[in-house]
Amino acid sequence: NKVLAVLAVSSVAMMGLSACGGDAGTESTKVLKVAFNQNASHPQAVAITELSDKLKEATDGAFELELFPDEQLGSQAETLELVQSGAVDMAIVAGPLLEAFNPDFSVLNLPYVYDSPEHQMSVLNDPEITGELFDSLETSESISIVGAYHGGVRNVYTGAPVETPEDLAGQKIRIISSDTNVAMLGMMGGVGTPMPQGDVYTAIQSGVLDGAENNELIYADLAHAEIAKHYSYTKHLMIPDYFVANPTVMAAFSDEQREALETLFAESVDSELASFDSKVSEAKAKAEAAGATFHEADVEAFREAVTPLHEDKVNNDVTKAIFEKIDAAR
Ligand code: GCU
Structure with a gap:
């Protein structure tokens, strides 16, 4: 099984890292695996990589993100299941997949519902509009939604x-x-x-x-x-592309770290959108x-x-x- 092989290799690599100590301050770095179904030059991949660097700095080395692009960990539906079970920490998944857990998500996936990518992003990442809907999957489905990226037209x-x-x-x-x-x-x-x-x-x-x-x-x-x-x-x-996490992963963040993640994520949403047109x-x-x-x-x-x-x-x-x-x- 390709997915398990990748996961096994990466945890061995992590064990290796903690065993030899590494740089001061990185010893206890928690490396969060992020499943991604597109390639490493996709604007979302670039955004996640930047987010990882900034998150590591903001949390004094407590967290970083490791991207697994190109469906290495499976199709989006498969990686969503891995996030729910905790086998994978995080993933980027397309909005329609969440309708299977709560049909109300459909309202955010309707044709011609947004005037522009900017309109789309202002809706999706406004907690006043989507906060309760996003929270609805946390306990019942073990899916935490960190936020949404633009995924093209x-x-x-x-x-x-x-x-x-x-x-x-x-x-x-x-x-x-x-x-x-x-x-x-x-x-x-x-x-x-x-x-x-x-x-x-x-x-x-x-x-x-x-x-x-x-x-x-x-x-x-x-x-x-x-x-x-x-x-x-x-x-x-x-359609929205959601950055989702296993709730246990999110619970490991202190309030301050969580706030840093949210601020940095919002920045990464803007830079992802800004780079989309040239791509x-x-x-x-x-x-x-x-x-x-x-x-x-x-x-x-x-x-x-x-x-x-x-x-x-x-x-x-x-x-x-x-x-x-x-x-x-x-
Ligand atoms: C877009 C979207 C992806 C999705 C893909 C698809 O590229 O950004 O999240 O997986 O479409 O059609 O499956």
Whole structure:
């Protein structure tokens, strides 16, 4: 088992470190393992690495973070389970996965709900808006949410340009697993097919899928651009990527250390967002070099098609209150 092997190797490495002492002040450093499903140059990976350095300094060497990129510890759903059991300390997971534990999270994953990445981040990291929802997973599910990163704007890619929902008729499009996403892709005209990110390339290549929906980074970095050459700007979704931790890990932080983590995390959210656009430009150039083309789509037609989903999912006091606050934050 690849995951256990990685975990075993890293704990041996840690034992080695504490056995030989190391630099003064690092002897008792707790190295928190962070599972990540994308590559080490992704803006979130860079943000976590910076956060680790600053956290180590702010806590006088008590904590640092060690990133395991490229699905080394498993798919996002698998790493979420490892965080819940405590086998892995932390992970970055896409918002739709949390709907399985509390369907109210759906309100933060709806298509066309945010005007801009800045709007999205101001909503997600405002404890007045999301605090109670985030806390809801702590005791019952053993998931602490430290906060949320921007994860790009998602668009559709297949073997042909997509301009309107009619163009997606009969097309199997990979989505991140959630009821909301299945319903959304259906309303967009296609057939939503849940699958872990790492399986998508082979599935498109073998014809199991006709395409997928994601940001430009994934499209280029996972070489999807080679096998689904038309990327169409439906701009339907901005999903949160949550930085989650096992609650026992968080309990090891003193109040002061926790405060430092929160402040530094907020800084890392800003720097991640600031670097996203240039990564998108790089990714587009890379995808074009691989033979891909980018197209405008009829965004209004897609927006209209998915509107009923807002009514379906904003269906109780919790989601209504959050939805109103999202609106007010525009
Ligand atoms: C985005 C998102 C990831 C997610 C991925 C996916 O890249 O940032 O968290 O895993 O999409 O589609 O699976």
